Amino acid sequence: MTDAIEFKDVSRHYGDVKALDGVSFTVQEGEFFSMLGPSGSGKTTSLRLMAGFEQPSRGSLTLMGQEASGTPPYERDVNTVFQDYALFPHMNVLDNVAYGLMVRKVPRTERHAQAREALAMVALPDHAERTPAQLSGGQRQRVALARALVNRPRILLLDEPLGALDMKLREQMQVELKVLHRKLGITFVYVTHDQGEALSMSDRIAVFNQGRIEQIASPRELYHQPRTRFVADFVGSANVIDTALAQTLTGRPQAFAVRQENIAMHPAGNVPATGRLQVEGEVLAIQFLGASQRLEVQVGGQVITALQAESEAASALAAHTRAGQRVALSWAPQHMVMLDA
């Protein structure tokens, strides 16, 4: 497979601030690639470099095998869906969608026909004559998507496109985006700070932190085999056991991660089953979440979170558990993931 995008040691500085610090990675053609990280981690800067809104301070960037540094946005075969949609307020929906064809001098009837096709693709065929101000957030989102797709780009960039939508709509759009991706077969690059969104949609995910990439992996690998403390914590919020506690438990000063759902709760003084590791601590809080319950326990200098699926046994145990009480937590060794840093 060809590489759709290649970053080679790319940096982007603003004065002394390194928004992106020597990053290298490739995105394959047709891939759904997510860039995940907190704000200011460099994921949006990477997207803006791909779109051509900014140029790298150092390093090289190729798009579809061609050097792209220095190429302006309007000469790139790349289109962007903006976080705030950036629809033109002085044009109706049809002209918004047809804009990319209009500036390429496609005749009016033809570009309107293609725009209507694009609107049908995002399930919005009856809103062509409205203005953006007359649409709901979800509808604007679809118009922005149609407008970016009407140019038939090789690469579609999505900058937190679902951030402004409510939960229900967001989940629905996630499914639709996935369907659209499969149907079009083009490369999607998706920026998000929502790890659930990244995990559910992506082929691969790059986790950004402080201008660098911590790990690039498939969602499953990222979830089960986080390589660094940051990834373990940020993706699915695993418990990171400090070197100090790890030393007393395993005899080695190497931090490790244990997922919340892999931790079992017992009454204090419980004798652990063979091979299981166990700690004791004081319950800080217990939350009922519906399908599960969440327990925060202070163990030495750190807080460990355990997530238990709701069951009769779990609710019976919960009925006897109060904040301030001592409990034991245990997990099996195969659920421990050793961390680099």
Added chain:
Amino acid sequence: MRALSNFFYQRRTLTLLLMLTPPLLWFGVVYLGSLLTLLSQSVFVFDDMSMSVVAEFTTDNFANLLMPANLDIVLRTLGMAVAVTLATALIGFPMAWYMAHHASPAEKGFFYVGVMLPMWASYIVKAYAWTVLLAQGGVIYWVINALGLQGVLQAVLAIPVIGGDTLATSNLGRFLVFTYIWLPFMVLPIQAAIERVPANLLLASGDLGARPFQTFRTVLWPLAFPGVVAGSIFTFSLTLGDYIIPQLVGPSGLYIGNMVYTMQGTIGNIPMAAAFTCVPIVLITIYLAMARRLGAFNAL
């Protein structure tokens, strides 16, 4: 105090009435009232013999406006107003664009002061200052001589209509003064309009394949156009009503403002002055109707 607050809080209409009455009185009675009184006089007869106004209906004053001498004044003023409006828009737009989208906060402050500072000085002082700048032996002639461009200046001054014997007595000189003095009134509304255009719209346009000029023509200009219209209403109407600059700089020949001033101040022909006052009002109304046709107010 508290009882008073509660009293007004529970009587919203009364509070609103109290707040709106002074401005409404001022605007309605003092301003509109006197304007209408003036305009109503435009259909009165002015008796040349007794030099007094007679309250009899006539349309002669408006017919008089169409006499060659008066029509000349109207067209001269209108031509200058159009030229000044175009020039201020042409100079003002790039300035406003830079202020709104490129300047750092410190630079922006500098630009604001730079644009506003001349407005703090008296208008009369600025107009007189320009007579000194434009005079023979003044700064502008000195610079032109120093650069060896006398020939160019002579050629420009030889062009009919805009030229003249010297800069200070040419329409070109008058145009420079008008453009300088009204420029802030153009820059600030455009700057406010451009500031409201989200930067993402311009990025999106480029992203979709528009070259910078296409982005300007199809996105920035339509969205900034209401600001240009707002600014041009200032420059247009201020030029139409001015009577000082035409006296100080440029060739002889009166402007509408001079005629109003002369008619009512010197001769006492209030009806004719009122008829002249109608001209800018009609011109501005036509101008606004055209701007509306062009969609200047669609985005409001």
